[in-house]
Amino acid sequence: MKLLFAFSFLxxxxxxxxxxxxxxxxxxxxxxxxFLAADKEHPTQFGxxxxxxxxxxxxxxxxxxxxxxxxxxxxxxGSEICDSTHYFMELVxxxxxxxxxxxxxxxxxxxxxxxxxxxxxFRDFAKRFTxxxxxxxxxxxAIKPSVARWHLADEIRDANxxxxxxxxxxxKFTFLDxxxxxxxxxxxxxxxxxxKDGLHMNEAGYKLWSDLLTPHLAE
Numbered sequence: 001m002k003l004l005f006a007f008s009f010l011x012x013x014x015x016x017x018x019x020x021x022x023x024x025x026x027x028x029x030x031x032x033x034x035f036l037a038a039d040k041e042h043p044t045q046f047g048x049x050x051x052x053x054x055x056x057x058x059x060x061x062x063x064x065x066x067x068x069x070x071x072x073x074x075x076x077x078g079s080e081i082c083d084s085t086h087y088f089m090e091l092v093x094x095x096x097x098x099x100x101x102x103x104x105x106x107x108x109x110x111x112x113x114x115x116x117x118x119x120x121x122f123r124d125f126a127k128r129f130t131x132x133x134x135x136x137x138x139x140x141x142a143i144k145p146s147v148a149r150w151h152l153a154d155e156i157r158d159a160n161x162x163x164x165x166x167x168x169x170x171x172k173f174t175f176l177d178x179x180x181x182x183x184x185x186x187x188x189x190x191x192x193x194x195x196k197d198g199l200h201m202n203e204a205g206y207k208l209w210s211d212l213l214t215p216h217l218a219e
Contacts, residue, residue: 046096053103065210081121093132115158147198
């Protein structure tokens, strides 16, 4: 009887409590609250597509890239992989999507995390994903090469290689490599696809991503 009680307790613990955010959760609460308010005002249908991650997702004008679709954008700028893991229920799982497009890890490396640490955080995200959405699929967009963070290129390459290996272990995960389309003939990031800050992409950059991603969005 005691064992049965203990098991029931574990089942009832919210999964968000098992994964910590990168900082005090209050740091993101205002953004999360805005998403929750938007969900109440415009409820979504189950079985859709959710875009999740940091500013490269937040700034993506999905209606412009995919005018005939109703994809949900749940990007919040400055976030790391562990933040999306921590708020996975509020941002993604509640919508029961068939597909999640995930981009994060960029800020992790910039904030001093090693490629090994980033892989560890991705593993936690993968656990959370398969726990909450066992039938859904995910496309992970590789950490991009940018002008502003080109000095971190070696660590980013290492993190991407580790995450790609993790994705290969999951039949429902796809690693989408964006490096070939974002580098010029000289092997450096293309300046014409970034805003003046050299970090965030302009419309041309998102066009490259949209074209590369489109085949993976079909049901």
